Amino acid sequence: DIQMTQSPSSVSASVGDRVTITCRASQGISTWLAWYQQKPGKVPKLLIYSASSLQSGVPSRFSGSGSGTDFTLTISSLQPEDFATYYCQQANSFPLTFGGGTKVEIK
Amino acid sequence: QVQLQESGPGLVKPSETLSLTCTVSGGPIHGYHWSWIRQPPGKGLEWIGYIYYNGITNYNPSLKSRVTMSVDTSKNQFSLSLSSVSAADTAVYYCAKIGTGSNNWFDPWGQGTPVTVSS
Numbered sequence: 001d002i003q004m005t006q007s008p009s010s011v012s013a014s015v016g017d018r019v020t021i022t023c024r025a026s027q028g029i030s031t032w033l034a035w036y037q038q039k040p041g042k043v044p045k046l047l048i049y050s051a052s053s054l055q056s057g058v059p060s061r062f063s064g065s066g067s068g069t070d071f072t073l074t075i076s077s078l079q080p081e082d083f084a085t086y087y088c089q090q091a092n093s094f095p096l097t098f099g100g101g102t103k104v105e106i107k
Numbered sequence: 108q109v110q111l112q113e114s115g116p117g118l119v120k121p122s123e124t125l126s127l128t129c130t131v132s133g134g135p136i137h138g139y140h141w142s143w144i145r146q147p148p149g150k151g152l153e154w155i156g157y158i159y160y161n162g163i164t165n166y167n168p169s170l171k172s173r174v175t176m177s178v179d180t181s182k183n184q185f186s187l188s189l190s191s192v193s194a195a196d197t198a199v200y201y202c203a204k205i206g207t208g209s210n211n212w213f214d215p216w217g218q219g220t221p222v223t224v225s226s
Contacts, residue, residue: 043217046212046214050210055214087152089152089212091209091210091211092211095168097154100151
């Protein structure tokens with residue numbers, strides 16, 4: 001199985017801050033990576049696929065980059081509605097696996 | 108647009124079988140892969156497996172011995188059975204559509220259904 005490791009596990013930030021979350025795969029996955037946002041008690045929402053493609057309707061302050069084993073999700077200017085937990089997921093091979101999540105909290 | 112809705116018992120006794128159904132609306136089940144994912148309370152996401160509209164399945168090896176998925180194209184539904192459950196299977200269970208081709212990401216998701224394993 002491909003292990004996905006996210007860091008940090010939590011981050012405290014203020015509205016307007018730039019936030020970067022990293023995700024590392026235990027082996028190369030090209031750009032077969034997705035990012036999800038999950039708010040408390042809500043359903044995970046697909047933000048980014050193919051490592052850097054923005055899902056329709058997702059604000060442009062979200063961006064993704066990386067290939068191989070190292071990936072990043074960046075929120076360029078944090079908004080109040082962005083406080084949530086973010087998960088990466090590798091889509092390269094089965095079983096599909098998720099990172100442990102990064103909780104973005106209000107500072 | 109496609110919408111998914113899970114249904115099934117919210118409480119299952121230990122050692123029994125958990126059974127859930129996902130109803131797909133707004134689009135056909137035909138031609139796509141459909142998945143189950145679960146999330147224990149306060150924890151992360153775990154992929155359980157997928158079923159293709161023609162019945163082909165792929166299960167997570169960690170659960171493979173206890174998982175069975177089925178599909179009913181006439182009802183636009185697919186189902187999950189998880190046998191010999193224990194407290195460790197307590198989770199919110201989501202159904203989701205997998206992207207086409209090799210695009211193995213999940214969108215959209217159902218609202219999720221909480222399942223508690225307890226006597």
